[in-house]
Amino acid sequence: MRIRKAPGGSVPSSGREKRHVNGSKGRRVCLVVPTNRECTATLAEVVAEAEHAESHFDVDVRLLVLDSSDHFRAHAATLAAARDVRHLDERRQRDFLRRVIRRADLAKPDLALDLMLPRGLSYGACTNRAFLIAAALGCESVHRRDSDLYFQTYAGRKVFPIHAELSALGRPAGDVVATENRLDRSRRNLPVALVGASFVGSMSVDIEDIRDHAAYYDLVSLWAADGSTEAEKRALVAESFTGSAPFDGDRCVLSAVDPMRVDMHNISFHGLHERVPLPPATDTIGSDYFLIHVAARAGLPGVLHNRHIVNFHTAERKSDAGFLAYQMRFAKFILSMYYLHFVYQRMTTDDPADIAALVRASTWQPREPNEAKAGLLEAAYRRLGGRFTGVADRIRERRELLLVEARRDMDDFALLIDAWAALTAAARETPVDDV
Template identity: 55%
Template sequence: MNRICLCLPTNRACSATIAALHDEAAYAARRLGADVQLLILDSSGDRTRTEHARTVAALPATRHVTVHHLDEDAQRAFLRRAIGQAGLPEPDRLLHLMLPPAVSYGACTNRAFLLAAALGCDSLHRRDSDSTYQLHAGQPVFPVHHELPWLGRPAAEATAGGLRTDLDAALLGRPVSLTGASFIGELSVDIGEIRRLDEGVYHDVVSLWAPADWPEGRKRELVEESFTGAGTAPFTGDRATLTVVDPMRVDMCNIAFDRAVYERFPLPPATDTIGSDYFLLHLVHDAGLPGILHNRHIENFHTPERRTDTGFPAYQRRFVKFLLSMPYFHHVYDRMATEGTGLLDERHQVRADRVVKLLRESTGLDRTENIWRLDRVDTAYRKLGGRYARFADRLAEERDRLMDEAESDMADFAYLVTAWPALVEAARR
């Protein structure tokens, strides 16, 4: 029986999502024979967390489904024990990277990775609190249907089992390391208002996450594709393909990793940075590890908090930090693509030392490109006026700090990667 971790990190009210996730866990146990550790990592305020606890208490007892609802105090206690057992230097720095006071999309998933190791899980399956399952013929469309049973097994077994494939025959001996789909509905990044206000400004801003030297035509194609997921067409029937999964075709709200991936390599712990949790998608792709791309897309929606007077500037800051992180990530991604299978050892597992070298190299990049990005964002947001212009005023005061953070985030990531094996082993104990 596979033991899997079905995980929901959240910092917002999502009782309906918790109940729906339990339904998916029950489906995995009943239909797929899994032992499901349902993990809710709750960073919500006291009132919301209390409501979540009531929701968890009311969930029906289900065979082979165990629910773990951990607030930040419980998560912090676990991390302190693991860090202490690992005996690593700078324990306070590690704790800060694993549980920072600010929003970190990578750190919350890293905590899930460690807890999955502690729970003895074979894989981790992540969902998000601002998404829901599609319905087909009155039944929810659960992604876990495709995430099991091939994850972690040689790709050749999946093809022998009848799974459609476009995988190169030379890769069939490697393990299926990732299974994923995307989303339908609203943009994954809440910037649709910019597009409604001014299509030209939207193009100017979104194109900034491309490498600066890309030709305009390629940037235009990226803008058209960015943050749109699988569009809006609803699910009508299953399609799944064994392949080397393109990171643009999947989303972190609808993803599953084999333990051999996340126990070898964490996600960037960057704070206030949209998209910082997508690194493993690129690593699995560039290393030539097989995956399964399916079409059980999750339905995405936006919570209103991001558009309030306090939520709007905070969210826009995360978007700008995403843009500033891209020169560093592009540097690493380009070199990982060149390394290819050189990123793997003889057991087809990621050689973390190769990637750490690239991460450290990236911290020495010239900042001229990011100065140009900030100038472009300033011009674009002032053109939009209103609260975008007010945010541009705030951004002007933070330029140096934001660029410093984008660089130090990569140094922190490299540090965490070097500490990760000891942390995982301590978590297992």
């Protein structure tokens, strides 16, 4: 990646960054925003990002918005400014998935549809849908943003992450010029599989209000792997869910990217997303970070840059209903980590069969350690007091269901990994727009 600073903080064009000539298009890429809330301001920002990409690179950007909100018309009005956009409500997403699943000839088509478009909220499932739709659109990479972000401004210009992504993603790692190169020499002929950055602004998990509470450590340290030392837990708590420094000029590191340094608001994938899906777990945060761990554990080339997005929390999350729902998703994340840590600690490859075997093996662990963690989770929330007492009560009421779901989510994930190659191949042959 070119890292010389140009006037205004932008990255200057290199020989590989070609503007379109006579309307010609180069590689096709998918810029995606999943949403279940009103986000017209964010969508306007992403439309501008797509325009920036096409004016600075030889790319054809397909903007994809997966819209489960009640604000479809308002979003459509904003998206009218985009050159090439697919704005799909759940009905159209479901229709596409049914055609893909039929073409893939899966043994359990109804289950596959449930895993791809579940009734509950699923960060992993919505991104999996984006992966398949991107394949159907002929896109070689996926660039994900979320609906609760905007872009930094530096020297009067927007700082678009897609500029850093397109400078490196999919290129042989040895061809990427970076501020710092930490990649093992044996990996430098491989293509860059992941380019990402972090965020500035509000914490990525909405627990900022309790950072100074004595029970904050009790709660956040629960997502550490079993066997972590006290020092390791304290280090994890100190850096969990916090952002990075504001942009002051382009910098990037070529390496196997540390999952703690990137956020799914601000990520792009090449190739990897067509081999391995994300966990389709419902009502939990963190399920969409799995591929970042795959890339790191497999030693795949990646680029960590500093074009961080600005994260904010919507008013709905602060309402009583929104607060309780979000905290319960955090609680399930804690219980899911019992299984995910098992996989992360043993994973050494991006081979889907090996990963599916590890996912299945994780469910053979005794449940008692996770039962103990559920008790500690309830106690931590109760110690926080106030409205968090209601979260503790809900965890007590749903304790058995939460434990069962955390395990069952992994069983479902293994099934989806098994089906992913067939689904991706079928998606490549399935038009998005048939109705």
